[in-house]
Amino acid sequence: MKPLKPWQVVSSREIYSAPPWIHLSRQTVRLSDGRVVDDYHKIQLLDFAVIVAQTANGDILVERQYRHGLGRVALMLPAGALQNGEDAMAAAKRELLEETGYASDVWNFLGKFTANANYGCGTMHLFAARGVRKISTINSDDLEEMEILFMPPDELFTAICKGDMSALSSAAAIALATHPEISRLQKISSSKA
């Protein structure tokens, strides 16, 4: 394999900060080939957990919401930001319970993925919860109104193809968690962990 050197951060200047949500900075970086670029941006957003929560009969818990970043009503998976220093799985369990009132005893970590390969923009931590059941009422401070639905995977695949699940993180989570070959490998690696 070709050797590939990481870039080096020569200096970094904060441009804007809205803690804890957004930190925007501009870096001077030295590239692998030695060139120096003085306007490479870093956008730090909070890491977040996304949950593919299935009932005992295989239906997936979905939230129907208007989302301002999408500019439309869409189907979303339960998700939320990791709070200061919080473990990703703890955040997934907390968010599922707060947003929906549902809980599970069977959790699997399916991987983590950074939203933007140039700027960062936060990392998604993906979890599957099986056999979810309602144990409490909703206790969320989210700004969005929402409707909770339970949909069989087939209907969600159709929704993805029709553009009704237009958030990348939700569509990616469904595709990764229900992909026969990827999910088989994920099961092997989590049984080894």
Place this chain on the structure above:
Amino acid sequence: MKPLKPWQVVSSREIYSAPPWIHLSRQTVRLSDGRVVDDYHKIQLLDFAVIVAQTANGDILVERQYRHGLGRVALMLPAGALQNGEDAMAAAKRELLEETGYASDVWNFLGKFTANANYGCGTMHLFAARGVRKISTINSDDLEEMEILFMPPDELFTAICKGDMSALSSAAAIALATHPEISRLQKISSSKA
């Protein structure tokens, strides 16, 4: 279905701009329930095309690169920003050719997905190209050094599960384009289009 009203933008103030890449603004929005929030951020990044390019024997074209947003060397799919007013498929064809020297006569649009449901952060336009062949040399102004690899889908599924394809857009593109049920539905909808 529960009626869900879109939010209304009452006012918007630009905070930072690095054209054409980044526009950060802070909005005052009126929520569905009438409450007014005066610090909702919008992060406009360029839309981008991601290409799942397969050779006649089914191997997928992958770029191995150090990516600063990930902070590591990773496997990436060919991808690039839509230039001013550019059609998404034209951008996909241009980026594949510029970055890799490869072209195809068989292109399919597999959907578009917005990177962040709160802030925006750009929309990914996903394409599949089949039977790709090399027709020119690489002609890219990307900052990254890279190595081009051809990998069977099985090896990419393993790479995703090992964390070696850690960019959300690339992992999502592989999972969506190779998901047996989602890709079957995508074929039906593109044959109707």
